[in-house]
Amino acid sequence: MTTAPVKAPPLELGRVGDRLVRPDGVAKVTGQFEYSSDLHAAGMLWGATLRSPHARARIRGIDTAAAVALAGVFAVLTHADVPGRKTYGMERPDQPVLAFDEVRYQGEPVAIVAADHPETARLAATLIEVDYEPLEPVVDVDWALDQASDHVHPGGNMLRQIRIRRGDPNVTAAVVVAGDYEVGMQDQAFLGPESGLAIPDGTGGVDLHVATQWLHVDHGQVIASLALPASAVRMHLSGVGGAFGGREDLSVQIHACMLALTTARPVKMVYSREESFFGHVHRHPVRMHVEHGAERDGTLVFVRAHFRFDGGAYTSSSPAVVANAASFAAGPYRMPNAHVDADMLFTNNPPCGAMRGFGAVQVAFAHEAQMDRLAAALKIDPVDLRIQNALSRGDELIIGQRVEGPAPVAEMLERLRAMPLPESVPTDPPEAYSMPGGIANVTRGEGVRRGIGYAVAMKNIAFSEGFDDYSTARVRLSVRAGSPRVEVHTAAAECGQGLLMVQEQIARTELGVDDVDVLPADTAVGSSGSTSASRQTWMTGSAVKVACEAVRDVLLGRAADELGVSVDDLRLDAGRVVATSGTSVALVDLLDVPIEATREYRHRATGRMDPETGQGNIHVAFAFAAHRVVAEVDVELGLVRVVEVATVQDVGRAINPLALEGQIQGGIAQGLGLALMEEIQVVDGLVRNASFTDYLLPTIADMPPVRMEILELAQPDGPYGANGVGEPPAIASTAAIVAALRDATGMRLTRIPVRPEHMVAGS
Amino acid sequence: MGLNLHVNGESLHVETLWEGESLLYVLRERLALPGSKNACEQGECGSCSVYLDGVLVCACLVLARQAEGSEVVTVEGIADGNDLHPIQTAFVESGAVQCGFCTPGLIVAAHDLLERVPSPTDAEIREALAGNVCRCTGYEKILDAVRLAATRLSQ
Numbered sequence: 001m002t003t004a005p006v007k008a009p010p011l012e013l014g015r016v017g018d019r020l021v022r023p024d025g026v027a028k029v030t031g032q033f034e035y036s037s038d039l040h041a042a043g044m045l046w047g048a049t050l051r052s053p054h055a056r057a058r059i060r061g062i063d064t065a066a067a068v069a070l071a072g073v074f075a076v077l078t079h080a081d082v083p084g085r086k087t088y089g090m091e092r093p094d095q096p097v098l099a100f101d102e103v104r105y106q107g108e109p110v111a112i113v114a115a116d117h118p119e120t121a122r123l124a125a126t127l128i129e130v131d132y133e134p135l136e137p138v139v140d141v142d143w144a145l146d147q148a149s150d151h152v153h154p155g156g157n158m159l160r161q162i163r164i165r166r167g168d169p170n171v172t173a174a175v176v177v178a179g180d181y182e183v184g185m186q187d188q189a190f191l192g193p194e195s196g197l198a199i200p201d202g203t204g205g206v207d208l209h210v211a212t213q214w215l216h217v218d219h220g221q222v223i224a225s226l227a228l229p230a231s232a233v234r235m236h237l238s239g240v241g242g243a244f245g246g247r248e249d250l251s252v253q254i255h256a257c258m259l260a261l262t263t264a265r266p267v268k269m270v271y272s273r274e275e276s277f278f279g280h281v282h283r284h285p286v287r288m289h290v291e292h293g294a295e296r297d298g299t300l301v302f303v304r305a306h307f308r309f310d311g312g313a314y315t316s317s318s319p320a321v322v323a324n325a326a327s328f329a330a331g332p333y334r335m336p337n338a339h340v341d342a343d344m345l346f347t348n349n350p351p352c353g354a355m356r357g358f359g360a361v362q363v364a365f366a367h368e369a370q371m372d373r374l375a376a377a378l379k380i381d382p383v384d385l386r387i388q389n390a391l392s393r394g395d396e397l398i399i400g401q402r403v404e405g406p407a408p409v410a411e412m413l414e415r416l417r418a419m420p421l422p423e424s425v426p427t428d429p430p431e432a433y434s435m436p437g438g439i440a441n442v443t444r445g446e447g448v449r450r451g452i453g454y455a456v457a458m459k460n461i462a463f464s465e466g467f468d469d470y471s472t473a474r475v476r477l478s479v480r481a482g483s484p485r486v487e488v489h490t491a492a493a494e495c496g497q498g499l500l501m502v503q504e505q506i507a508r509t510e511l512g513v514d515d516v517d518v519l520p521a522d523t524a525v526g527s528s529g530s531t532s533a534s535r536q537t538w539m540t541g542s543a544v545k546v547a548c549e550a551v552r553d554v555l556l557g558r559a560a561d562e563l564g565v566s567v568d569d570l571r572l573d574a575g576r577v578v579a580t581s582g583t584s585v586a587l588v589d590l591l592d593v594p595i596e597a598t599r600e601y602r603h604r605a606t607g608r609m610d611p612e613t614g615q616g617n618i619h620v621a622f623a624f625a626a627h628r629v630v631a632e633v634d635v636e637l638g639l640v641r642v643v644e645v646a647t648v649q650d651v652g653r654a655i656n657p658l659a660l661e662g663q664i665q666g667g668i669a670q671g672l673g674l675a676l677m678e679e680i681q682v683v684d685g686l687v688r689n690a691s692f693t694d695y696l697l698p699t700i701a702d703m704p705p706v707r708m709e710i711l712e713l714a715q716p717d718g719p720y721g722a723n724g725v726g727e728p729p730a731i732a733s734t735a736a737i738v739a740a741l742r743d744a745t746g747m748r749l750t751r752i753p754v755r756p757e758h759m760v761a762g763s
Numbered sequence: 764m765g766l767n768l769h770v771n772g773e774s775l776h777v778e779t780l781w782e783g784e785s786l787l788y789v790l791r792e793r794l795a796l797p798g799s800k801n802a803c804e805q806g807e808c809g810s811c812s813v814y815l816d817g818v819l820v821c822a823c824l825v826l827a828r829q830a831e832g833s834e835v836v837t838v839e840g841i842a843d844g845n846d847l848h849p850i851q852t853a854f855v856e857s858g859a860v861q862c863g864f865c866t867p868g869l870i871v872a873a874h875d876l877l878e879r880v881p882s883p884t885d886a887e888i889r890e891a892l893a894g895n896v897c898r899c900t901g902y903e904k905i906l907d908a909v910r911l912a913a914t915r916l917s918q
Contacts, residue, residue, distance in 0.1 A: 031798015496862025
């Protein structure tokens with residue numbers, strides 16, 4: 001399958017595999033779709049957050065008197081007002097709901113305010129007097145690693161340490177290449193800022209409408225800190241303006257509820273863009289030292305690596321990120337010997353956690369750069385070297401886990417290499433828009449060098465390391481206005497990726513009913529787990545599928561009774577149950593009593609990592625994507641134009657090709673951002689560029705055409721053979737872009753994002 | 764002191780407001796028109812693009828007071844009643860919408876482009892929409908949508 005030109009949407013309602021438009025599309029193009037920042041309630045107050053200006057400081061006292069006295073202010077709350085657990089966190093609750101004793105990063109919430117106008121709330125926050133004793137922050141991972149006593153937390157600065165030991169630790173190789181690589185801190189930069197509306201119910205409980213990736217993990221943390229029973233807090237998914245990992249940790253959730261319960265008024269909180277940069281975790285920066293050894297014929301012998309990830313001030317999902325990163329240290333290649341030390345460290349830098357690619361992005365930058373260096377040292381074509389060592393089904397990763405699903409790494413690279421290359425840019429007359437620097441018109445082609453780079457990477461799908469990962473779906477088949485109708489109810493977060501349509505398609509396919517409603521996601525149904533780890537099509541898709549199958553079993557049982565035939569002789573066809581004999585009954589005639597089923601779907605169990613050797617069957621399944629980038633660099637100015645990104649990705653089964661293509665193109669754009677421009681710059685623990693003026697995102701002028709080829713090799717356990725698709729486009733794309741820049745410039749380019757000054761000869 | 768605006772063809776009056784409020788805030792919070800989005804509120808992302816007296820602006824950068832007596836068209840005013848504008852249809856059909864937070868601004872900006880340049884080249888589309896950040900789509904399907912809308916509108 002290749003990218004088809006845009007066509008009108010199919011008239012028939014969609015089944016699995018159809019190319020379909022989003023059910024919320026019309027609401028989104030007309031401005032009617034309700035995001036969490038659009039919510040309104042009568043008598044609503046506005047919340048604001050006072051945040052620490054220091055990366056590290058002792059709190060000696062907080063005086064709220066001036067803020068409380070301001071007209072229009074209804075509540076000013078500090079840590080003393082947190083009714084229950086004073087800390088939160090998905091894996092380890094080590095992050096204060098509101099700071100006490102010490103602040104550990106710039107932007108840490110210290111106090112919250114509710115007022116009748118957002119500006120009043122912000123002004124009141126500035127009137128709160130916090131007596132800080134600034135402390136020297138821990139801001140460097142090497143420093144953090146070496147400290148015997150200067151600890152961000154009492155337990156020491158090692159957040160988690162992964163050791164992978166495989167094969168012969170003393171093995172030697174004919175050719176060895178070593179490199180040091182560094183990745184800057186990327187931001188998810190979802191466009192819809194953190195926001196929510198908490199509405200007290202008058203009996204001590206609260207309804208929270210919020211944009212999140214995982215309602216139930218939020219819910220558990222919220223009730224713990226509010227000291228309320230689970231039933232007293234109802235959470236409802238509001239419109240989510242993108243997520244990419246940045247909404248897995250809490251932001252406004254507990255604060256908005258505290259303010260609403262204290263004031264007995266609805267309270268809305270909306271972060272500004274600047275506040276958003278402080279209001280969620282980021283992608284981990286890392287320093288990586290990597291050595292690869294190979295035989296003269298190119299056969300890989302060993303990888304030795306030391307990764308030092310900066311986890312920032314609190315745990316977030318860092319333990320899982322560092323395990324992921326370590327497990328993919330060798331990339332999608334057969335690697336008989338491995339010695340990997342992966343350290344995740346606490347510092348007083350901004351906390352880091354989940355972002356699309358989750359540890360695989362950083363190590364892919366290193367292992368793909370190393371493969372190119374190795375190819376150069378061996379005088380082998382870099383694609384040939386990758387194909388020669390490519391992982392395939394049945395091979396083991398460096399953690400000893402066998403890849404049981406498809407692993408078409410060699411095939412993807414062969415296909416990628418066979419794809420046509422883009423034309424050279426005509427320089428007579430020059431097309432300014434097609435040149436590095438764009439319409440700034442800084443070159444007429446002199447000094448412009450073209451380069452080509454390849455990269456391939458892998459990603460685990462769903463949650464690893466023994467986590468009890470499941471999704472719940474409730475499916476109800478009834479009659480509405482004389483026609484059969486299906487309602488699907490899950491708590492799964494649609495963040496823009498297209499899960500609503502996937503759920504509809506599966507219900508239509510399984511029950512043969514066109515009228516399918518996916519109900520709003522909330523905590524009235526069981527957890528669907530997180531919209532992360534490329535897991536929702538697989539997990540919630542499977543949950544919807546098995547719930548539909550349960551409904552269908554009851555339906556066919558009723559039909560068998562009605563028609564006096566065996567269930568095995570029945571099939572669903574166009575709103576009827578049809579027997580092989582030809583007799584049939586309409587669905588509506590079987591649904592005097594609606595049929596409802598709730599089912600949990602669990603993927604197969606995963607194991608833990610051996611603490612000494614890092615060996616274990618820790619992952620569920622794997623997805624692969626390969627990228628080829630053609631880029632042009634003006635070597636006099638260091639300006640870049642990415643001409644084209646070509647990609648081959650195995651998706652298992654394309655449930656909705658239109659949405660799938662959007663995931664691939666969008667993931668590549670985020671990969672381009674990390675390669676060329678996106679970095680939160682942190683100096684002495686302080687963020688220097690918390691705005692879209694200074695944190696640059698790829699625009700439509702930066703993003704090249706994407707040429708794609710999609711493979712559909714069925715995943716053994718995925719629904720209809722589908723695999724996760726969201727993250728792989730954002731992994732090797734970054735590495736491939738930098739490879740193209742190296743090819744164009746001859747520079748080593750060991751740090752991303754690559755800056756212009758890195759590419760100018762002699763600088 | 765109140766504020767008078769003509770929004771999407773309707774004369775609207777705001778009784779009271781804080782003098783520092785932006786046009787975006789007044790549209791979203793006082794006039795129940797939250798279609799224009801609050802993504803950066805510093806004029807970088809284009810999510811709040813509206814027409815102000817026929818000129819494409821970021822509503823976050825316009826002080827509400829500056830718009831006194833002006834004609835404002837927001838994304839809510841682009842459709843013709845219940846009939847989507849062809850640009851809106853093209854965005855839905857092309858898959859140019861994911862999370863959709865950038866979409867209202869892009870609809871208005873694309874509308875402005877096709878009013879001025881009915882058959883834009885790709886370079887012209889890219890230049891016109893370079894002030895509208897999208898984090899989800901990678902822009903390719905947005906290009907598809909604008910091309911499709913241009914073709915349909917010129918037929």
